[in-house]
Amino acid sequence: MRVFALAEEMGSIRAACRAMGIHPATSYRWRKLVRRGGLEMLRPRERRIPQMPNHTPMFVEERVLAYALTRCSSSGEAGKHDSYGSVLAA
Numbered sequence: 001m002r003v004f005a006l007a008e009e010m011g012s013i014r015a016a017c018r019a020m021g022i023h024p025a026t027s028y029r030w031r032k033l034v035r036r037g038g039l040e041m042l043r044p045r046e047r048r049i050p051q052m053p054n055h056t057p058m059f060v061e062e063r064v065l066a067y068a069l070t071r072c073s074s075s076g077e078a079g080k081h082d083s084y085g086s087v088l089a090a
Contacts, residue, residue, distance in 0.1 A: 001039070003027055 007016035007027075017024045033041040 001030065001034075001042075004031070004034075 003013075003016050003020050003022055004027075006019065007013040010016050010019070013027055014024050017027050030042060
């Protein structure tokens with residue numbers, strides 16, 4: 001990386017960071033990553049879509065909705081609901 005090469009030329013990582021507009025803590029973090037796993041560690045990683053453990057699967061939501069709509073329409077309760085789907089007081 002250029003910041004490390006410049007630091008060797010200048011003899012100071014802080015001076016090299018100042019010249020390149022990088023915070024010294026960032027360069028120390030980069031250096032630690034490079035030492036641990038090579039330059040490949042600095043590449044952005046692909047991130048997976050997080051899986052929420054309490055999330056109800058879409059097929060379950062669809063089945064519950066279909067069941068509720070079928071039950072309401074067959075029992076005559078569909079007329080008791082306003083346009084937003086909430087139950088009106090009887």
